[in-house]
Amino acid sequence: MAGEHVLVCVAWPYANGPLHLGHVAGCYLPPDITARFERSLGNRVLMVSGSDEHGTPITVTAEIEGVSPQEIVDRFHAINTQALIDLGCIWEPNIDPRGVEYGGALFNRTSDPSHISRVQENVKSLYSSGLFEQRTMEQYYEVRENGNGRFLPDRYVEGNCPSCNAEGARGDQCDSCGTTYEAAELVNPKSKMNPDAKIEIRPTEHLFYRLDLFQSLLEKHAEDRWPVWKNNVRAMTKQWLDMGLRPRAVTRDLEWGVPLPFDNEEFDGKCVYVWFEAVQGYLTCAQIWSERIGSSHPDGINSWKNWWCVDEEGQSPRHLYFLGKDNIPFHTVIWPALIMGLNMAMNGLDSPRLPQAGDLHLEDNVPAMEYLMLAGGQFSKSRKHAIWVPSFLERFDPDTLRYVLTINMPEGHDTDFNWSDFVEKVNTELIAAYGNFVHRIMTLAARLPSENGSSPLIPFEDLSLNVQHTKKLEELHSAITDSLKRHRYKEALRTTMSAAQYGNQMIQAAAPWAHLSPDKEGEERNSSLSTLAFGWRIVRFLSIVTQPFIPFSAQRLWSMIGQSGEVTEAHWDSAIDWTIPMTWSGEDPQPLFQRLDLDEILAGEGIVADEHVDQDGPSTHSVKGSSRSKKDGGPVTDEPEGVTFLEFDQFLAVDIRIGKIISVDDHPDADRLYVVNIDDGSESGRTVCAGLKDYYKPSDMTGLNVAFVANLKPRKLRGVMSEGMMLAADDGEGGVCLLTVDSRIKPGSEVR
Numbered sequence: 001m002a003g004e005h006v007l008v009c010v011a012w013p014y015a016n017g018p019l020h021l022g023h024v025a026g027c028y029l030p031p032d033i034t035a036r037f038e039r040s041l042g043n044r045v046l047m048v049s050g051s052d053e054h055g056t057p058i059t060v061t062a063e064i065e066g067v068s069p070q071e072i073v074d075r076f077h078a079i080n081t082q083a084l085i086d087l088g089c090i091w092e093p094n095i096d097p098r099g100v101e102y103g104g105a106l107f108n109r110t111s112d113p114s115h116i117s118r119v120q121e122n123v124k125s126l127y128s129s130g131l132f133e134q135r136t137m138e139q140y141y142e143v144r145e146n147g148n149g150r151f152l153p154d155r156y157v158e159g160n161c162p163s164c165n166a167e168g169a170r171g172d173q174c175d176s177c178g179t180t181y182e183a184a185e186l187v188n189p190k191s192k193m194n195p196d197a198k199i200e201i202r203p204t205e206h207l208f209y210r211l212d213l214f215q216s217l218l219e220k221h222a223e224d225r226w227p228v229w230k231n232n233v234r235a236m237t238k239q240w241l242d243m244g245l246r247p248r249a250v251t252r253d254l255e256w257g258v259p260l261p262f263d264n265e266e267f268d269g270k271c272v273y274v275w276f277e278a279v280q281g282y283l284t285c286a287q288i289w290s291e292r293i294g295s296s297h298p299d300g301i302n303s304w305k306n307w308w309c310v311d312e313e314g315q316s317p318r319h320l321y322f323l324g325k326d327n328i329p330f331h332t333v334i335w336p337a338l339i340m341g342l343n344m345a346m347n348g349l350d351s352p353r354l355p356q357a358g359d360l361h362l363e364d365n366v367p368a369m370e371y372l373m374l375a376g377g378q379f380s381k382s383r384k385h386a387i388w389v390p391s392f393l394e395r396f397d398p399d400t401l402r403y404v405l406t407i408n409m410p411e412g413h414d415t416d417f418n419w420s421d422f423v424e425k426v427n428t429e430l431i432a433a434y435g436n437f438v439h440r441i442m443t444l445a446a447r448l449p450s451e452n453g454s455s456p457l458i459p460f461e462d463l464s465l466n467v468q469h470t471k472k473l474e475e476l477h478s479a480i481t482d483s484l485k486r487h488r489y490k491e492a493l494r495t496t497m498s499a500a501q502y503g504n505q506m507i508q509a510a511a512p513w514a515h516l517s518p519d520k521e522g523e524e525r526n527s528s529l530s531t532l533a534f535g536w537r538i539v540r541f542l543s544i545v546t547q548p549f550i551p552f553s554a555q556r557l558w559s560m561i562g563q564s565g566e567v568t569e570a571h572w573d574s575a576i577d578w579t580i581p582m583t584w585s586g587e588d589p590q591p592l593f594q595r596l597d598l599d600e601i602l603a604g605e606g607i608v609a610d611e612h613v614d615q616d617g618p619s620t621h622s623v624k625g626s627s628r629s630k631k632d633g634g635p636v637t638d639e640p641e642g643v644t645f646l647e648f649d650q651f652l653a654v655d656i657r658i659g660k661i662i663s664v665d666d667h668p669d670a671d672r673l674y675v676v677n678i679d680d681g682s683e684s685g686r687t688v689c690a691g692l693k694d695y696y697k698p699s700d701m702t703g704l705n706v707a708f709v710a711n712l713k714p715r716k717l718r719g720v721m722s723e724g725m726m727l728a729a730d731d732g733e734g735g736v737c738l739l740t741v742d743s744r745i746k747p748g749s750e751v752r
């Protein structure tokens, strides 16, 4: 069977609150992009995750709200599942549209009875293999009036920090000074939920997993994976292994969890520690998926083994784990130790080994993310400093979020989300660069006569005239593929967008709008229109390669150019198959995205604009034509339809002057901007940032005498002060031209 088996494992979110943008950027978008990409390569992808519904985070939320834990997890499992689907993550349908042997996805929950019984079976077999050791621990116990009571998990105990004496320190750690300690060291301990209750320390029996037995195997395993792991994954794993592994407690005195499966009074009222249980979800979820799809897969309920086990020839499926940086050691140390323990139990071995034929496979890559911050601070569920996904998606196109979070993905370091950056990226990158290119091609093509509904570009297609462009697109395709394989999502998306920029420049140079009329027949027309026809090829290319990132607009584009079916069914490599017959939908071209208005958004968020728009505000005022015209799509909310009259004094207030362009450089920090130096007649000259990259090469601008607005309030654009605005004409179809005068007039002259 062709197609590699790829298991995409996604960190399990706690079902005690809605997901926020930080979760999405760190844990949920990267695996979705990867799963979509791997599918389009023809691979067999099974994606697994679900709600983590046990443990104290859930019970604390329930006790605070005064409802049952079940009510909490039911509510947030439903909300989060829907949010991920609304965001376009491929959790539905559960079976890959190409067929069940291609896999699918399951967003399960740890309260699933099948998960619970499988975890219990696993715990029993690890126990019989001697992988647990029993120890007595000292723990706080809340004594009730009637003589009953309960053991208190660390989150349920508060007191004064033994180190800094801060109040409200938790049972195991002080949030004020960061010190960790044994619960018994806490000063003046109280039950958090029941501060008047008497509490005392009592002995309690717990099971510890023998991590120490796996030390050398884990070192060997980490060494094998070293070349593909990211720096943060290497560093955290090494830190844990260097400290030396010790047995780790895997049970708790808590009712809300998977009960320990032993007929032994000592273990009554105890459950499997939530991290030890939820992490097994990666395995149980795959097993439950194949249980549910049942006989439809040729391998029936054992089909999960295709994604989990080393085969008889020693070939392994590929395992990718997606999580935030706080979770790295659980996935590179504890989980592999648990998997090797299960392999040991399954094979009846006396000691663990690295996986062999028939065994469960260990993780290959763990492209863990750093954090996405919110306006400079850390997202926090508990402190409610967050933007929640469901409310975001009520107001915005999911692709805008997917785009901005990907281009800002916290891959190598923490990154920041703020509204002005969101608006700027949507308006200038998604709309002005990408959307504009697509719209140019479609509207120009629509002006050519179409016969019987076939593409009007077909008569002009001549690839021999476009060799340089095919070569460029093939290069870009290979670069995007390479970046995605290495989990460099930002880089991949940036390269994808550069294909649209390239297309804009290509069309600008070919100027097809000058050759649309049939009475201009000739070689020059053929060449120009063959470039326009190649523009259609780039649009199709973009539809396929943007699909993993912004799937909704990719599909809109796919239909707009008359391609049938779903873009998700197109093979990744068909983006550069120049022999695909050219299609045409005949529909009026529609803008792909709606323009956003920062002031409106901030007002909706209850934020005063001036507080939050720093000097890095939107740069749309750099070129008049590209910022406010209808072609970019969406209504311009702050201008009325039709003509707006201007008072004469208002007109006089605009100081338009002539200047000579001295130099043009790339903006150091904004892909779409030039930094233009203008001789304005003054000694120092002036600097203007301009979004003209799609229309002019620097060498074509240098020396031009241009008109500019001289008294526009200076504004910093991504760190460069822009002192004015050059005037340009825009024909609404992609032609943008600077207003120039000849050299008889000297720099600094006023325009009246």
Ligand SMILES: [Zn+2]
Binding pocket: 161, 162, 163, 164, 165, 166, 169, 174, 175, 176, 177, 178, 179
């Ligand atoms: Zn402290």
